[in-house]
Amino acid sequence: MNKSISIAAVVPAAGVGARMGLNHPKQYLKINDKTILEHTLEKLAGVKQIDHTFVAISKDDAYFPELDIEHLGLSRVDGGKERADSVLNALKAMSANPPKWVLVHDAARPLVEPKDIEKLIAHCLSAGEGGILASKVKDTIKRGGQYSEETVPRDQLWQALTPQLFIFEELLHALDTALKSGAIITDEASAIELQGKPVRLVEGRSDNIKITTPEDHALACFLMSQQQKSS
Numbered sequence: 001m002n003k004s005i006s007i008a009a010v011v012p013a014a015g016v017g018a019r020m021g022l023n024h025p026k027q028y029l030k031i032n033d034k035t036i037l038e039h040t041l042e043k044l045a046g047v048k049q050i051d052h053t054f055v056a057i058s059k060d061d062a063y064f065p066e067l068d069i070e071h072l073g074l075s076r077v078d079g080g081k082e083r084a085d086s087v088l089n090a091l092k093a094m095s096a097n098p099p100k101w102v103l104v105h106d107a108a109r110p111l112v113e114p115k116d117i118e119k120l121i122a123h124c125l126s127a128g129e130g131g132i133l134a135s136k137v138k139d140t141i142k143r144g145g146q147y148s149e150e151t152v153p154r155d156q157l158w159q160a161l162t163p164q165l166f167i168f169e170e171l172l173h174a175l176d177t178a179l180k181s182g183a184i185i186t187d188e189a190s191a192i193e194l195q196g197k198p199v200r201l202v203e204g205r206s207d208n209i210k211i212t213t214p215e216d217h218a219l220a221c222f223l224m225s226q227q228q229k230s231s
C-alpha cells in the first residue's frame, strides 16, 4: 500500500476476552448474522474519511482467516501482550508509509455509529488536536472496596469510549514512551496525557458499549437489531 494516507484506523482485536468467560475470544461471538469483529470492521469501512484499516490479531488466532472481510482490503498486524502493545505494533507496521492521523477503535465496540466517528474526525481535523469519543457519567459514582468510601462528584466525569483519534507521530511517541516507562496504559488518551498534550472530549452515544461480559453481549444483540431496523 503506497498511496499517502491521511487517516488510518487501528482495530485492536487480539484480546482473549477473559471476562466473557468463553473458550474462544469474544470478538468472534455472533451478533445476529456476523461476528462482533465483522460488525466493527464494516462500521469503519462505512466512514469514507478512513483511508486504510490495520487490524491487530493474535498470532495464534485461527478464527480471523474464516471471516468474510476480504472485500474490506484490510492489513493484518500481530497483536501484543496488552491492548496498548497491540496498538503500538500496528503503529510501527505503518511507519514506512505513515498517515497524518490514526484512529483507534476497539474491536469490542461494534455498535459505534459512523456519525459519531465522523463527528470526532471533523472536530479533531478542524481544530488540529487529538480527541476521543466519550459519554457523560449518568450514575452516582462511589469510590471504595466493599464499602463506599466517597461519592465522587460526577459533573466532570466522562466514560472514555473509542474511537480515539490522534496525530500519528504524537501517538507513536507517546505510546512508545509510556510503555518503556512501565506506565499502565488502558487507552491511547492516557499516553497522550502523560505527554502533557490535550485530549478533546467529544460527546458520543452511550450505547457505543464495549462488549466485555455476557450481559453486554445480550444487550448488544438487542441494540444491533434496533440499529439495523432504523438503517
Ligand SMILES: Nc1ccn([C@@H]2O[C@H](COP(=O)(O)OP(=O)(O)OP(=O)(O)O)[C@@H](O)[C@H]2O)c(=O)n1
Residues within 6 Å of the ligand: 011, 012, 013, 014, 015, 016, 017, 018, 019, 020, 026, 027, 056, 079, 080, 081, 082, 083, 084, 086, 087, 106, 107, 108, 109, 210, 211, 212
Ligand atoms: N492484548 C490485547 C488485549 C486486548 N486487545 C483488544 O482491545 C480491545 C479492548 O480490550 P478488552 O475489552 O479488555 O478485551 P480483552 O482484553 O479481550 O478482554 P479481557 O480483559 O476480558 O480479557 C478488544 O477489542 C481486544 O480484542 C488487543 O488488541 N490486544
Ligand SMILES: C[C@](O)(CO)[C@H](O)COP(=O)(O)O
Residues within 6 Å of the ligand: 083, 106, 159, 160, 161, 162, 186, 187, 188, 210
Ligand atoms: C480503550 C477503552 O475502551 C476506553 O474505555 C478501554 O480503556 C479499554 O479497556 P480494556 O480493559 O482494555 O477493555
